[in-house]
Amino acid sequence: MIRTAVVRLEGVGRSFGEGHTAVVALHSTDLEVGPGEFVAIMGPSGSGKTTLLSLIGGLDRPSSGHVLVDGQDVGSLAARDLAVLRRRTVGYVFQDLNLLPSLTARENVALPLELDGRPARAARGQASAMLDALGLDGLDDRFPDDLSGGEQQRVAIARAMVGERKILLADEPTGALDSITGESVMRLLRSHCVGGGTVILVTHDAAHAAWADRVVFLRDGRIVDETRSAAVGAA
């Protein structure tokens, strides 16, 4: 057991429907992810990867068991507290970028801070600093339509990381990108862990999963195996 686990799943299951028609998306699952750890979840379509990520991110509630994120039981949080957890602790990156087209890169990155009540000016300053830190300086005032696919995805990661959120959840974030651009996205996710952050990546692509410290394999809603954990940055 990782004493300081940032994410802990205890007997977490998720099924849809009831009785004869019930479909089990995830069987009773245990998983622990520590601070500074990069974990990839691999499996074929329908294996339960996205269900697992949605449960960790508080976007869905388990049918059984407990999901603890940063020490809080997500299933028992009131809607309002869950919203705070999602804004302050967890960042999401999806395959569909979900950048708002009418906002600049900086405004997109500042959005979660502003939604959390930060004054616009301070939020935008912090957003600029985040873009700089990720080597995206110069993109601040560009609109999503003027950015390449790789740049858009990196801005989406900046938005997920801003505000020192501890946990980054990524669902196939490199979907339509070529290999070298996809690699730059993986480097960015790794950089989040170097600073002590945690990344959980869902992917069916082994080359991307290989950037993780540990790869967990799902099949038919069960964890069937995992790679030996390697120290972060080990050769």
Place this chain on the structure above:
Amino acid sequence: MSVKHGLLALLAEAPRHGYQLKTDLERRTGGSWAINIGQIYTTLQRLARDGLVEVAGSDGDRNDYRITPAGRHQLNDWFSAPIVPDGPPREELTIKVLLAIAARDVDVTELLQRQRTASVEHLQALTRRKAQADPNNELFFLVMLDGLIFRTEAEIRWLDATEARIRDAQRGNRS
């Protein structure tokens, strides 16, 4: 891959002696190819015999070799021709999986998962080396690593496809 074309490619740039050829070839191939110095000298002798290289000079102890027009011609042919596989695959993994599918008492899904985990661990080790390499100064090394990474990735995709194909076949048999 023959040592022959490696030596011709280096000699097309400038004359070199045997030991230089060994170290330059190792560096140029990202450290992926350790070549015996004896193999370098026997290959040079064979290339000289066939008129593809010749001795350009000697400092007593060792000969400098240079490429001949015939050698350059053969090198150009090699660079222009794509590499195509020359027969059905015979590597151990393919054969093992094929035999396991036919065997009644082997859990193929388990076998595929064990191989997948091992292959992903190998991919992680390669990726960690890539993450630490300097993209500006280690181009040869990175290109060599990419080659190993994409081949391992292809193997994993094949494992995934094999598992899906076996499942489909099992479903087809049941219905």
